[in-house]
Amino acid sequence: MHRQVADLIRSAIMDGRYVPNQRLVESDLAAEYGVGRAAVRAALADLENEYLVVREPNRGARVRAISLDEAIEITEVRAVLEGLIAQKAAERIDEEEAAKLKEILEEMRAAHQRQDFLAYSQTNRALHQHLYQVARHETATRVISNLRAQTVRYQFRASLMPGRTDVSFAEHVAIVEAVVKRDPEAAHAAMKAHMESVITTLRKMPKEGLY
Amino acid sequence: MHRQVADLIRSAIMDGRYVPNQRLVESDLAAEYGVGRAAVRAALADLENEYLVVREPNRGARVRAISLDEAIEITEVRAVLEGLIAQKAAERIDEEEAAKLKEILEEMRAAHQRQDFLAYSQTNRALHQHLYQVARHETATRVISNLRAQTVRYQFRASLMPGRTDVSFAEHVAIVEAVVKRDPEAAHAAMKAHMESVITTLRKMPKEGLY
DNA sequence: GATATAAAAATTGTTGACAATCTTGTCTGG
């Protein structure tokens, strides 16, 4: 039960429905989601452990504000982990998985060509998800997923920057080529380059507001 | 309150007082630690989020069993993160911090020379902790700490293997030298070599029991 | 002894009540 509540609250945070520093009052949330306070409490504890929420004793919970600097730091951690994933994927990929990876890349290309930003974003996600599956590295996957939730809005904004999609797509082509070629070092290097490019983009973002 | 309880339970797990797959019964723990069930419940939730404990609906909590394969996987993630830490430390270290790092290394050398395993282990820990501080990379530090708690007993066993301390010490010397020299790439490489050596040692361990 | 079934006991999940703490609003004096 509390897990579902946590999922709902997490979605609300990621969607921007709950904004940084917003108070999350147990009884209000209980009423909103039609559950008891105990479930809300447990959900907030989970979200605190995911660093999406901060709680102070006797003072309740708030949506955690993440500065651009922290988003960059989080992305740096993601970068090294995505590099590990790419390397493992290159070591472990089988024919079927390779075919699917290329398929996703083609969908990504098509979305890119028709300038369908939403579809591009979705295929980008699907590509990374597929790499996690190919890599079969549960720990890395788990840590990445958690970190991603913390920076999702920065990622959205970064991806809206002019020319970003062109760069991103080329980088993904390089990643897929290296992985399909079963070259762990090249895969690692390609992913590293991609993630550094993401970080560079983040660094160029104006430091306005919190996410 | 529940945070203190979580700390106590975590220590018991890391000390081996609570063993893999052991049931952790809320009311028993409440009696043992002199707190209410609500606090135990919250503490167990925290520990579940740290992957030290697994909980199933209606079936309670157990100490999570971590296989050698998983310990290796966790260490692989730690490896890339420790590499990031070493790199950042090399970029950011100041004179005072460099002096302290060298000081810790000397204590580590002394412990190694008098074959005081416990002191060696403590200085090893202190060295890594100091690197985390020097690196000023909160996210990496946080993720590492959590992962470390999950593998602490494997680490202990690995460090007991014959000749391990000799190798370990030499590797730490290389790390410190690179960091003090403010060479991020060398620091990263030295740490990578060290962590790969740890992983190799883990791979050589007999697959007996769970930790 | 092994197996199946029912009952009893143990444990988890949830709730409402109340104590403790914090925040907000109101009043008074300078």
Added chain:
DNA sequence: CCAGACAAGATTGTCAACAATTTTTATATC
């Protein structure tokens, strides 16, 4: 008007009770 004190209201933290679920025990049968 502003600052401080105090009361009222809001919220969190905790508890005991009870419902729901699982585990253990006892009993019967083969």
